[in-house]
Amino acid sequence: MTVLVAAPGLRRPSRGVLVGAVLAAWLLLFVALRGQFTLSAGGPTVVPTWLQHLKDGADGQRNTSPLFLYGFNEIRVAIDPLFTNVQGFFLRLGWLGCTVLAAALGLVFAGWRMMLLALAGFLAFGVLGLFGESMDTLALTLTSVLIALVIGIPLGIVAGNSDRFQQVLTPVLDLMQILPTFAYLPLITLCFLIGPASAVIATVIYAAPPVIRLTSAGIRNVAPATTEASRSLGATRWQTVRHVQLPMAKRTIVLGINQTMMAALSMATITALIDAPGLGKTVLKALSREDVGAAFDAGLCIVILAVVLDRVTTAASQRAADIGRSGRATSVTARPAIALLALVAVVVAAQLPRLTARVSLLFPDGWVHPIRPAVNTASRWIELHLFSTTEAIKNGVTYRLINPLQTLLGDSPWWLLVLVVAALGYVLSGVRIALAAAGCLVGLPLLGLWPSGMITLASTLVGAVSAMVIGVVVGVWTGRNDLADRILRPFLDAGQTMPAFVYLIPGLALFGATRFTGIVAGVIYASPVVIKVVNEGIRDVSPSTIEAAVASGSTPWQVITKVQLPMARPHLLLAFNQGVIYVLAAVIVAGLVGGGGLGLDVINGFSQVSLAGTGLAAGIGIVLLGIMLDRITQGAGRRRAGSDVALGAH
Amino acid sequence: MTTVTAAATVVAGTATAEPVISVRDLWKIFGPGASRVVGSPDADLSRAELRRRTGCTAAVRRLSFDVARREVFVVMGLSGSGKSTLVRCLTRLVEPTAGQVLFEGEDVRGMDDRRLRELRRRKFAMVFQNFGLLPHRRVLDNVSYGLEIRGAGKPERYARAQEVIDLVGLQGYETAYPDQLSGGMQQRVGLARALAVDPDVLLFDEPFSALDPLIRRGMQDEVIRLHHEVGKTMLFITHDLSEALKLGDRILIMRDGELVQCGTPDQLVGAPADDYVRDFVRDVAKSHVLTLRWIVRRVTPQDALDGPELSPDVVIRDAVRQVIQAGRPVKVVENGALLGVVDSAGILGVIAAEPQGDPP
Ligand SMILES: Nc1ncnc2c1ncn2[C@@H]1O[C@H](COP(=O)(O)OP(=O)(O)OP(=O)(O)O)[C@@H](O)[C@H]1O
Numbered sequence A: 001m002t003v004l005v006a007a008p009g010l011r012r013p014s015r016g017v018l019v020g021a022v023l024a025a026w027l028l029l030f031v032a033l034r035g036q037f038t039l040s041a042g043g044p045t046v047v048p049t050w051l052q053h054l055k056d057g058a059d060g061q062r063n064t065s066p067l068f069l070y071g072f073n074e075i076r077v078a079i080d081p082l083f084t085n086v087q088g089f090f091l092r093l094g095w096l097g098c099t100v101l102a103a104a105l106g107l108v109f110a111g112w113r114m115m116l117l118a119l120a121g122f123l124a125f126g127v128l129g130l131f132g133e134s135m136d137t138l139a140l141t142l143t144s145v146l147i148a149l150v151i152g153i154p155l156g157i158v159a160g161n162s163d164r165f166q167q168v169l170t171p172v173l174d175l176m177q178i179l180p181t182f183a184y185l186p187l188i189t190l191c192f193l194i195g196p197a198s199a200v201i202a203t204v205i206y207a208a209p210p211v212i213r214l215t216s217a218g219i220r221n222v223a224p225a226t227t228e229a230s231r232s233l234g235a236t237r238w239q240t241v242r243h244v245q246l247p248m249a250k251r252t253i254v255l256g257i258n259q260t261m262m263a264a265l266s267m268a269t270i271t272a273l274i275d276a277p278g279l280g281k282t283v284l285k286a287l288s289r290e291d292v293g294a295a296f297d298a299g300l301c302i303v304i305l306a307v308v309l310d311r312v313t314t315a316a317s318q319r320a321a322d323i324g325r326s327g328r329a330t331s332v333t334a335r336p337a338i339a340l341l342a343l344v345a346v347v348v349a350a351q352l353p354r355l356t357a358r359v360s361l362l363f364p365d366g367w368v369h370p371i372r373p374a375v376n377t378a379s380r381w382i383e384l385h386l387f388s389t390t391e392a393i394k395n396g397v398t399y400r401l402i403n404p405l406q407t408l409l410g411d412s413p414w415w416l417l418v419l420v421v422a423a424l425g426y427v428l429s430g431v432r433i434a435l436a437a438a439g440c441l442v443g444l445p446l447l448g449l450w451p452s453g454m455i456t457l458a459s460t461l462v463g464a465v466s467a468m469v470i471g472v473v474v475g476v477w478t479g480r481n482d483l484a485d486r487i488l489r490p491f492l493d494a495g496q497t498m499p500a501f502v503y504l505i506p507g508l509a510l511f512g513a514t515r516f517t518g519i520v521a522g523v524i525y526a527s528p529v530v531i532k533v534v535n536e537g538i539r540d541v542s543p544s545t546i547e548a549a550v551a552s553g554s555t556p557w558q559v560i561t562k563v564q565l566p567m568a569r570p571h572l573l574l575a576f577n578q579g580v581i582y583v584l585a586a587v588i589v590a591g592l593v594g595g596g597g598l599g600l601d602v603i604n605g606f607s608q609v610s611l612a613g614t615g616l617a618a619g620i621g622i623v624l625l626g627i628m629l630d631r632i633t634q635g636a637g638r639r640r641a642g643s644d645v646a647l648g649a650h
Numbered sequence B: 001m002t003t004v005t006a007a008a009t010v011v012a013g014t015a016t017a018e019p020v021i022s023v024r025d026l027w028k029i030f031g032p033g034a035s036r037v038v039g040s041p042d043a044d045l046s047r048a049e050l051r052r053r054t055g056c057t058a059a060v061r062r063l064s065f066d067v068a069r070r071e072v073f074v075v076m077g078l079s080g081s082g083k084s085t086l087v088r089c090l091t092r093l094v095e096p097t098a099g100q101v102l103f104e105g106e107d108v109r110g111m112d113d114r115r116l117r118e119l120r121r122r123k124f125a126m127v128f129q130n131f132g133l134l135p136h137r138r139v140l141d142n143v144s145y146g147l148e149i150r151g152a153g154k155p156e157r158y159a160r161a162q163e164v165i166d167l168v169g170l171q172g173y174e175t176a177y178p179d180q181l182s183g184g185m186q187q188r189v190g191l192a193r194a195l196a197v198d199p200d201v202l203l204f205d206e207p208f209s210a211l212d213p214l215i216r217r218g219m220q221d222e223v224i225r226l227h228h229e230v231g232k233t234m235l236f237i238t239h240d241l242s243e244a245l246k247l248g249d250r251i252l253i254m255r256d257g258e259l260v261q262c263g264t265p266d267q268l269v270g271a272p273a274d275d276y277v278r279d280f281v282r283d284v285a286k287s288h289v290l291t292l293r294w295i296v297r298r299v300t301p302q303d304a305l306d307g308p309e310l311s312p313d314v315v316i317r318d319a320v321r322q323v324i325q326a327g328r329p330v331k332v333v334e335n336g337a338l339l340g341v342v343d344s345a346g347i348l349g350v351i352a353a354e355p356q357g358d359p360p
């Protein structure tokens, strides 16, 4: 038994124990100090007041200050017509022209299946009575994607070639992506007013990171030997980029474009809050009236638009790659013919309304059959018959989970919470993260947003933990079962491309306008990502390790708990990190439907001039909360320092 | 310490003790409709032909052999000859398609999940080519994994793990993580993990192929030492002939899933069954493997019989000096009976790599 000298327990206790200790200490202090040092009034209002002044000042100087005259206003004036032109183009094309154009593009670039998909999708917009709105959203999305690509691809190329630039860029991109879409809307409207220009800019900010990242990654993946060979032949830098790097990185870049497009669509719907036209606005109006049916129609259009854009661009990139690989295998001669035919069809379709009165620019009224009445009937039926069930679920979670957590967060002395966050940050990742996270949290009382922040935080934590539970169960299942994975994957892929907005609609139908609805939406929104990351982690475990465990006589449960989950730990932490970020985004949006918290502050800031300062502050508060949650959950991923003590000692 | 109390029943009609593992007519066919192939005319097709016709791969075909207690039994063959599949069939990590696998007389294929797990937990332990260590666990926890899953308490399993860690010479690295160790050390962890559960049989699937030659030799010596110390039955897979000759009491050579030859090292080298085996053993220094039994010749009247005596089981290499120095024929005597003589011409013949004679 002398061997126990080497056994653990003598050094620092494990992280789990430390986290438990921090939480236990928090509970004890909470019981002792409950209700003292709280900031139920919100804390000092200096910053919001100052922000309000800033806003008023900005409004006053909009036509005098050079910053506005030669800066922001110029940008706005440049972007506005860009959008209106695209929008106008779709208008002049008419519904038939748009539909045929979409089908033609699908056919030429992605094959006849995608043509059918595009055709069906565009007809569905019309049938649901939302053709114009859909085209507005599409116009907004495409304008933003265009700008995002014009800016993003060159940035990606530079970042791919320069380590220094990449290092500077990465944290900025990280920040752009973890920020919930709501966060920067107030700031953008401060500079660019409410309207399409702000909508486009906000969308570009949210949508550009994927294409920048993936362009850089694609270029970095080109084997150094290839680049070197090109240089050795005397190619200039630009020639190397143009003839070697870009062609070889094409697939990755196209993937980035696809992701940028999906992100843009998601953001474009949300910019309805700052008066951007389109489907988002329809959803917004319907949500505020709690008209589930109308929201459903618009939500469905968003889903269809997402599916069409995603599938067509994916198929197009797949095809481009296949053709690229097989040289001229696919009949090159047939394609120009098809393209020409498609072009003729589009021109004819666009001219038809001008030639005959029987075809209108607008989708024929007689064909419009929204499903709104049916949905509302169903929704009423649910209200009538499932009310007790949904109420029970809602109340159960609200009273057992959300309220206690909110009490714990809200009734703790604010400094205690800051200490807890600092301690967790320190235990999980060290001093720097601890300081950063605690610093972010201290920002909330300074902004006068403590109570709203705590509401948002409580909802986010409950949602993230729920999403994680679902994610681990389903992720482990699909990770171990190929059939389940194959069946589920398309749904997850589709689910991931939907804007958070859309998920509020079923939540609203089932649970009415409450905090709980926001959490449900957040869980649905976050689950696909969490499931996928967990699944990947489980599948990453090498088969030989599993085989070794099975050969030792492990039961399936032992394989999961002792081998697969522990080995997937980095993935699990990443999944939780992503879950938190996604749920936060959805919970903020849920301010629209009774979610309260910071999201509501932002929305109020748009609707009431006197609250604009609070709205701006809330935007900053969301940023702080997002960074805090991200830092803490991200740092936990690394293996504890000091595990190599044994080796160092020799 | 767990003691193994397997009743060693003696099968009627066999004089020797019952083999630990007994494989009879074993088949493993990968692919759709695999079970229909065995017993049909397709079964006699060559592997490539079968694959072309049915899309199935016959990884193991019609294989039968026994492994005796405490024996080191080596399975050898080129890449793809079905060695890994064979060894996985023994504990049903790969489900056999047809045939019989007996462990101490018990039909492994008839076992239910629970019994099979019991078998894997207590009777067999395996060492893998790519180690199969758990990267998130320290060496100590890797080694005690087998004990942990069968429910041993922490003090007990750490005590046992420490014993085997000492045995394989890893003391001082208990708290290291696998990726902090060299390949050779990682495989020692794999070895310790297998030894920790005190199994009846150790299965090695090319455990040293991923190691460089010098470390490999060290590890082979280690296995030999462990075999002397713990005396386990070992089934050792390799595609390296020198490793097979060094470790094996008996060697089974496979080709395309089939048995080509099974015998002691000197039988393989001295009397290869066909060109495949002959090719395998061509580069072996025969004098290192063959015994005097393989070059002993009849006594002729000219031979002077006053030279020294040697046993027929002496390896030629070890007899070279004596025979050459003797300057006359050396008598080969087994149990007092004169088998014949060996002279320097015979020995030089072997060293010049020319196969001599047939086994007596
Ligand atoms: N899971 C599987 N599915 C289909 N075929 C398989 C599978 N596993 C092995 N095979 C095939 O069975 C044959 C034998 O493979 P096996 O891995 O047993 O060979 P091996 O002798 O261990 O080779 P190596 O020395 O390369 O490890 C090969 O032709 C292989 O392609």
Ligand SMILES: [Mg+2]
Binding pocket: B083, B084, B085, B205, B206
């Ligand atoms: Mg193998």
